[in-house]
Amino acid sequence: MKTAPLPRSLALRAGCNQLINWGISFYMPGTFASAISADSGWSSPQIYLGLTLAMLVMAGVSPFVAFLLARLGGQRVVMSGTLMIAAGCLSMAHASSLAGWYCAWVLTGVGMRLSLYDALFAAIVNLYGQQARRTISRITLAGGLASAVFWPLGDSLLHIMSWRSALLVYALFGLLSALLIRNLPRQRLAVNAQPAAPATxxxxxxxxxxxxxxxxxxxxxxxxxxxxxxxxxxxxxxxxxxxxxxxxxxxxxxxxxxxxxxxxxxxxxxxxxxxxxxxxxxxxxxxxxxxxxxxxxxxxxxxxxxxxxxxxxxxxxxxxxxxxxxxxxxxxxxxxxxxxxxxxxxxxxxxxxxxxxxxxxxxxxxxxxxxxxxxxxxxxxxxxxxxxxxxxxxxxxxxxxxxxxxxxx
CATH class of the missing domain: 1.20.1250.20 (MFS general substrate transporter like domains)
Structure with a gap:
């Protein structure tokens, strides 16, 4: 596989992208669930069911990620997924019923599968092959701080505004995250002319x-x-x-x-x-x-x-x-x-x-x-x-x- 040169700033920008994406999606209910329940009357299991639906959607989308990466390239896939998470936060902020809440999580689940670690790492391996390992490790340095940053950040937002307004702030973070990943190389996965060897x-x-x-x-x-x-x-x-x-x-x-x-x-x-x-x-x-x-x-x-x-x-x-x-x-x-x-x-x-x-x-x-x-x-x-x-x-x-x-x- 022909590999592109490794941009020095890629790990930092992609790491910050992952920090935000994880913080406004997977780690969000842990901070917001109590406030949402108190305001809406929905029970905690009903609220967390949204995250469960998102993960089920991730499993359903998973087999198509390789095709999308090959067809569109990593930059478009990861950036689109990030924007979907932002749109999911916006939809949750305006959800007036559990049906609307769950629909927002379905959209978020698609975005999570297209933009969180698994898809981003696959995109980087497509670009850099075996060179990708060190870059992957460096990306996780910033991404690992998602809970440490967004749990206290979310709690602070809830002290000064409603959970709906806080989710709007999270949607803005999603837009910032998409901008961070816009310079990811756009090369598509090179397809070998020879058929792949059968699995042993x-x-x-x-x-x-x-x-x-x-x-x-x-x-x-x-x-x-x-x-x-x-x-x-x-x-x-x-x-x-x-x-x-x-x-x-x-x-x-x-x-x-x-x-x-x-x-x-x-x-x-x-x-x-x-x-x-x-x-x-x-x-x-x-x-x-x-x-x-x-x-x-x-x-x-x-x-x-x-x-x-x-x-x-x-x-x-x-x-x-x-x-x-x-x-x-x-x-x-x-x-x-x-x-x-x-x-x-x-x-x-x-x-x-x-x-x-x-x-x-x-x-x-x-x-x-x-x-x-x-x-x-x-x-x-x-x-x-x-x-x-x-x-x-x-x-x-x-x-x-x-x-x-x-x-x-």
Whole structure:
């Protein structure tokens, strides 16, 4: 794949674009839900159902993203998605019924799939191939601060204006975000004249493992982050302590950027997946040690930040860059469905079992996630060995032939 030169300012502009897009979409209900409920009379589950609908729409749109990137180019796709999120905020501000609220979230869901990390990273891989990894990591540095910036920002806006006016401000942020991404290169995905090689048995196995791995991580992470304020309050911490989540995300991503090529996607996957159970054990000890709750928020924020990089860069290790957009478009669908389920599932777990017991369920899931990471790493190791064997055999045959020729002479 022919790659374009990497603009130096791309990571900063795209990172700020992601910070705004996540802040005015995914993280918005966490701050606005109480005010919306008090004013409209809608229940909290009814309000959060809008976000669930958006995630279901994301799953439905996902298979078409690769086609749109190839046909229109990354700049048009990501910019259009950003404008759709802004239009969604505008529509929510004027929604007078639940039907209008849900229609606004359907529009927002399309925008989220076209402009959040997954689509942006696919666009960057289409442009820069294997060079994209470092740029992806740098973009997540700013994007990881979305909760740390927009949770307190949204709360401050609600102290001086109504939630409808605050959503209008969010729509203006969306316009600013679209302007930030306008200089993304417009090149389209180069289509090879030769047909792509058929997927091997190992490719299919890696694809299924990756899809299940991402789906479980998304379920745990989205469920945990959505109900994080509830967790903090239950252990006597102020909701503002949720900023530790964003600090952990950005701090971990900064360390990954500094590590550079020394930390391969496979090693990063193993490290992050194995750290997840340890982090939940720390969280479970919060009832005995007050500092553990803050440590859990900071630590799992760091894990969540690294998992964003894992999700984006691991396919570059498992599959070719040319197939990145098309494969991830399908492989992300289970994760997006789990993301839609997780807020309601964790609400039920917290209410039925209690927060500590719900964390035990999460601990069990993280053990499964760690096992999947090990299976992916082992599968990649076998693939690497199998790729080296033919070359080694040719070398031995060459040496034998040379020795035979020497003997004949």
């Amino acid at each position: 048995k190992n490719d299919r196995r890696s694809g299924w493992l990756y899809a299940l791995f991402i789906a479980l991580i998304t379920f745990v992470s989205n469920g945990t982050s959505t109900h994080l304020p509830e967790f903090l309050v239950s252990f006597g911490l102020p909701v503002s302590a949720g900023a530790l989540w964003g600090v952990g995300q950005t701090g971990a991503r900064l360390m990954e950027v500094l590590a550079g090529g020394r930390l391969t996607p496979i090693r990063l996957t193993l490290f992050t997946a194995l750290a997840m159970p340890v982090c939940f054990l720390i969280g479970l000890s919060s009832s005995a040690f007050a500092w553990s709750a803050a440590g859990f928020v900071l630590g799992y924020g760091a894990i969540n930040g690294l998992m964003t990089i894992v999700k984006a860069t691991l396919p570059l290790e498992l599959f070719s860059a040319e197939r990145y957009a098309s494969l991830t478009g399908w492989l992300f669908i289970p994760g997006q469905l789990m993301a839609a389920m997780s807020p309601f599932a964790y609400a039920w777990l917290n209410k039925t079992l209690g927060i500590a017991e719900a964390m035990l369920v999460s601990l069990g899931l993280t053990l499964v996630i760690a096992g999947l990471a090990i299976a992916i790493a082992r599968g990649r190791g076998r693939q690497t060995v199998s790729q080296r064997i033919p070359g080694a055999m040719l070398t031995r045959r060459y040496k034998k032939a040379r020795a035979a020729n020497s003997a004949d002479t």
